[in-house]
Amino acid sequence: MANVLVVTSGKGGVGKTTSTAALGAALAQAGEKVVVIDFDVGLRNLDLVMGAERRVVFDLINVVQGVAKLQQALIRDKRLENLWLLPASQTRDKDALTDEGVGRVIEELRTKFDWILCDSPAGIERGAMLAMRYADQAVIVTNPEVSSVRDSDRIIGMLDSKTVKAEQGERVIKHILITRFDPARAARGEMLSIDDILEILATPLLGIIPESQDVLRASNVGSPVTLNNVASAPARAYTDAVRRLMGETVDMVVPTERRGLMNRLLGRRAA
Amino acid sequence: MSMNLLRLFSGRKATAPVARERLQILLAHERGLRGQPDLLATLREEILAVVSKHIQLDPDKVTVKLDRGPAVSTLEVDIEVPNNFEKTKAHAERRAGAA
Numbered sequence: 145m146a147n148v149l150v151v152t153s154g155k156g157g158v159g160k161t162t163s164t165a166a167l168g169a170a171l172a173q174a175g176e177k178v179v180v181i182d183f184d185v186g187l188r189n190l191d192l193v194m195g196a197e198r199r200v201v202f203d204l205i206n207v208v209q210g211v212a213k214l215q216q217a218l219i220r221d222k223r224l225e226n227l228w229l230l231p232a233s234q235t236r237d238k239d240a241l242t243d244e245g246v247g248r249v250i251e252e253l254r255t256k257f258d259w260i261l262c263d264s265p266a267g268i269e270r271g272a273m274l275a276m277r278y279a280d281q282a283v284i285v286t287n288p289e290v291s292s293v294r295d296s297d298r299i300i301g302m303l304d305s306k307t308v309k310a311e312q313g314e315r316v317i318k319h320i321l322i323t324r325f326d327p328a329r330a331a332r333g334e335m336l337s338i339d340d341i342l343e344i345l346a347t348p349l350l351g352i353i354p355e356s357q358d359v360l361r362a363s364n365v366g367s368p369v370t371l372n373n374v375a376s377a378p379a380r381a382y383t384d385a386v387r388r389l390m391g392e393t394v395d396m397v398v399p400t401e402r403r404g405l406m407n408r409l410l411g412r413r414a415a
Numbered sequence: 416m417s418m419n420l421l422r423l424f425s426g427r428k429a430t431a432p433v434a435r436e437r438l439q440i441l442l443a444h445e446r447g448l449r450g451q452p453d454l455l456a457t458l459r460e461e462i463l464a465v466v467s468k469h470i471q472l473d474p475d476k477v478t479v480k481l482d483r484g485p486a487v488s489t490l491e492v493d494i495e496v497p498n499n500f501e502k503t504k505a506h507a508e509r510r511a512g513a514a
Contacts, residue, residue, distance in 0.1 A: 290434050297442050301449050333429025340435045344442060 146254040149261050149389075150279040152303075154295030156266030158287045159323040162359055162369065164263035165193045166378070167283070169368035170386040172227035176258040179218065181230040183275035184265035185241060188232035194221065195366025196229050205233040208245035214252055223371055228257075241274055250278045268302065276307055281317040281389075283350060287324050288336040296320070296345055319350035321385060326355045327398050351385030352398045353378050377401050455479050462492060470496055 151164045161182075168180040181204060182190035191197045196219050202212035207230070214230075221227035230253075233240070253260045264275035276282060282303050286296045303316045310316065322341060329335040342349055354377045362372035370379045370386075377399040384394045448454070459479040466472055476495035482488060 290438055293438055294441065294445075297445070301446070330431070332427075333431045334427070336431050336434050340431065344435065344438050 146257055147259050147281060148250060148254070148279050149259060149281040149283060150264055150276045151261060151283045151285060152264040152272065152276055152299050153266065153285040153292070154268060154272075154299040155287075155292045158285050158292050159353070159359075160266070160285050161189050161193050161263055162363065163283065163285050163321060163323065163353070163382070164190060164261050165368035166370045166382040167386055167389070168259070168261050169221075169224060169227060170370040170379075170383045171259050171261075171389070172221070172224040173370065173383075174386060174390065175226070176390075177226045177256070178259045178261065179228040179230055179253055179257045180261045180263060181253075181275075182232035182263050183241075183271050184263065185232050185237075185271055186234065187265065188234055190263050191219075191229060191231045192366060193363050194229055194368065196221070196231070197366070200231045203231045203233040204249070205235070205237070205240045207249055208241060214249065223367075239270075241270065243274060243277060246274045247278060268298065273302070273306060276303060276316075278308055279303070279316050280309065281319070283319050283321050284345075284347065285321050285323055286341060286345070288322060288326075288330065288338075288341060290336075293336065293341055293344055300345060300347060318347050319389075320345055320347045321350045321353065323353040324355045325352050325398060327400070349396065350388055351381050352396065353381045353385075354398055354400065356401065455481055458490075458492075462494075466494060472496070 151160050151167070153160050161184075164180050168178050172178045180190060180194070182188045183204070184190075185205065188203075191200050199219050202217035204217070206212040207214050207217045217230055219229045219231065221229065230249075250260065262275045262279065265271040276299075284296050284299055284303075286292050300318060303318055304310055307316050320342065322338060325338070326335055330337045338349065338352060356376065356378045358373050358376035358378050359369050362369035365372065369376065370382045373379055374383075380399040384397075384399075387394045459477060462479065463472065463474055463477050466477075472494065478491075478493045480491040480493070482491065
């Protein structure tokens with residue numbers, strides 16, 4: 145059965161697109177057939193993070209409006225044959241996304257894929273509402289920082305009330321994904337701890353992605369971090385998160401950078 | 416333990432507990448409001464309607480503010496009345512009389 149999963153947060157810049165690309169690629173690596181959809185109409189970026197920006201011909205709005213067939217708009221990843229991208233439109237016509245149209249596209253994708261990952265735009269406007277509308281599951285990307293936690297709480301409230309699942313009296317399965325976590329700063333009491341965040345949001349944890357330079361390196365070259373450097377700390381954290389999504393029990397640890405000898409001798413801090 | 420020790424060396428205060436407490440208070444309040452119509456917007460609209468019966472007002476010059484304190488909260492209503500208020504009052508009365 146297909147899983148529709150929205151990657152959301154409320155707040156911008158917390159790592160939704162990075163996480164969508166990383167989780168999508170890791171799921172595909174695990175043998176699942178995956179499509180990642182960009183819902184950020186007018187500000188699309190998932191294509192860029194996935195390295196497919198020059199291959200976009202048709203987009204989600206074209207499909208919703210019937211201008212293009214789904215098959216024409218889907219872009220197959222060059223590295224993983226069971227990973228696909230459905231890009232957002234760069235035109236500013238946000239009203240072109242209709243509830244009914246998105247529902248139709250999601251229904252069609254359900255017949256073709258194991259996982260449908262919806263990359264939500266920031267905010268709580270139309271695009272964000274439609275990205276979560278048909279979700280079975282939600283990954284709420286949260287930074288250990290007050291404004292991000294507050295916005296996550298707001299989004300959790302919407303997942304529990306504005307989704308089709310909620311309206312049918314069912315529940316969207318929710319997971320917290322903590323990104324940009326710095327264990328050293330949390331240990332010094334300078335950053336909200338994992339326990340603080342989970343206690344406040346009262347939602348189960350999917351994974352902890354450490355703050356890392358590898359994330360920027362991967363997006364620079366247009367590769368999901370889970371493909372670009374499999375051994376890096378964020379890649380291992382995302383891969384663990386995906387194993388949990390697939391039902392495995394995996395110990396919750398914060399992967400750390402493996403420091404080279406020179407770095408150790410020079411006492412450089414892992415970023 | 417180790418956290419206290421580290422703090423001793425760094426000479427800085429831990430700010431995370433402050434963040435946690437602020438969030439807990441704020442979210443307890445915001446969750447309570449969820450699903451309810453916007454109280455302040457409703458108050459503002461109804462106050463504006465009542466006062467407008469007697470005085471001609473610029474709707475943009477009416478602000479309603481709610482300050483939440485630990486024990487009591489204050490509701491602050493700030494209405495800017497134009498200086499030709501008497502005239503508008505007479506105007507309103509005439510209108511009411513005519514109706």
